[in-house]
Amino acid sequence: MNSKLATATNLYMEGIRDGNAKDAITKYTGRRYTQHSTGVRNGVEGFIEFFEPFLVRCPIRDIRVIRSIVDGQYVFLQVFQDINNGDAKWVTTDLFDTDSNDKIIEHWDVISAYQDAKNLNTDQISGETEITDLDATEDNKELVREFLCDVMVLGQQDKRHAYLSDGQVIVHCAPDVGSLESYIGTYDQVFKIIGQGNFVVSYSRVLENGQEIARFDIFRLEQGKIKELWVNQEPVPPKNEWVNGGKF
Known part of the structure; x- marks a missing residue:
């Protein structure tokens, strides 16, 4: 496993699944740990302050990494969590920035409730997971960047078919999330785009x-077109509820 990916995965597995929050956050972070999960303070102390009570409240934690992407200094994880035998189920998407020693220095996340899907083919976490076409990484990132700019930011609906395989895309999302078309033109800013082979991730x-x-x-591409999409989103809370610099 890539060393940066191992660091991010181990923070999850050792720190949260296995309940060793203090040891894991100390082991796997660098000289700073800037946090963008608005309810968690910056630094090692903020992680411990948030997760040690969580571990007490939630003694049964089934945590599985579904998809992962590494692009230079960045690592992305899509994670499924089943807490206390189904009391809560979450889909968590996390982006980590790492330093030259492969330690985590910054973290962004989006968390949403996992909702049972009527159609398993479009379930929030179902679908392809294998990374292929590594030589196409930069081309795929550029296509997604252009799609997001032209269609999702600028709202140019007539251009969307140029980016989608057969003019359509398989969308995996919670039942209460609208169709892809319903979000055209609503993207205010795209902050990060990373990719590995046939998978590209954007944070907006x-x-x-x-x-x-x-x-x-999370976009999966085939032959230079977007074939499949996984969506994970959450409302940004009011600024007076933040304990750090915010989601972005």
Whole structure:
């Protein structure tokens, strides 16, 4: 396993699944740990302060990494969590920045409830996971960047078919998330785009009916077109509820 990917995965597995929050956050972070999960303070102390009580409240934790992407200094994880035998189920998408020693120095996340899907083919976490076509990474990132700019930011609906395989895309999302078309033109800013082979991930600010939303999109591409999409999004809370610099 790539060393940076191992660091991010181990923080999850050792720190949260196995309940060793203090040891893991100390072991796997660098000289700083800047946090963008708005309820968690910056630094090692903030992680411990948040997760040690969580571990007491939630003694049964089934945590599985579904998809992972490494692009230079960045690592992305899509994670499924089943807490206390189904009391809560979450899909968590996390982006980590790492330093030259492969330690985590910054973290962004989006968390949403996992909802049982009527159609398993479009379930929030189902679908392809294998990374292929590594030589196409940069081309795929550029295509996704152009799609997001032209269609999702600028709202040019007539251009969307140029980017989608057969003019369509398989979308995996929670049942209460609207169709891809319903979000065209609502993207206010795309903050990060990373990729590995046939998978590309973007992290964006979306404005929907006056509500600011943090959204991760995971794209799978085939032959230079977008074939499949996983969406994970959450409302950004009011600024007076933040304990750090915010989601972005």
